[in-house]
Every structure is written in C-alpha cells, then in structure tokens.
Amino acid sequence: MREIFTGLPWWVKWIAVPVIALVVFGGLIASVVGFVVALLFKLLIFVALVGGLIYVVRKFMSSSSSRGDW
Template sequence: MDLKRTFAALPWWVKWVAIPLVALFVFGGLIANIVGFIVGLLFKVLLFVALVGGLVYVVRKFISSGT
C-alpha cells in the first residue's frame, strides 16, 4: 500500500494529534537537549558580548581620563 493512501485513510485526530504525540514521546529527550543546547549557547554568546562591551567601555573611560 502507498504511504499517502495509508495516511489519507486515517482519521484527522490520528494525523494531527496521535502521531505528533508519539513523535514527541520518542524524540522528546532529543528535542529538549537540542533546545537546551541552543539556549545555553545563546546565553554564553550574550554574556560574552556584554563582557567585551563592558571591557571596551572601561578601557575607553580609563584612556580618556588619563589624557
């Protein structure tokens, strides 16, 4: 049987509710790990940018006050 015909024969709730829930159950840990990695990486990038910006600000203030 063709896969398209198989899915066409299923009720709407199986296609739009049951299958995504099964996929979430099976791949939920993987999805959570990927999202956690991306959020952690974004946090580290933002922290790096803030620290470098603060360092540049302090150095400019120190250089301009010394002259």
C-alpha cells in the same frame, strides 16, 4: 507517505502522530533546545563582558589623556 494516512481519522494525523514523535524524540528535542538556549546565554554574557571591557578601557584612556593635558 500519503497512502498510509488515507482513510484514517484526522486526529491520527494531527494529534496521535505528533504526540508519538514527541514521546520518541522528546529527549533529543529538549537537548537541542537546551543547548541552543545555553549557547545564546553564553553569547550574551560574552557580548556584555566585551562591551564592558571596551567601555572601561575607553573611559580609562580618556581620563588618562585628559590628565596628561595638565
């Protein structure tokens, strides 16, 4: 692979090739990044809902047990 780029200007290796790769694979990269962001968002929602459920259940259980003490 190095033989291919030997003798070419620096901007071909560091600017032109990455730009071409982004143009060719840009849709795929955007899809993967979008999927990961959506997955992380859904995971965050899941954790928040489970945490809220645990909080409500513990709050309800503690208040109902204190009522039973009367």
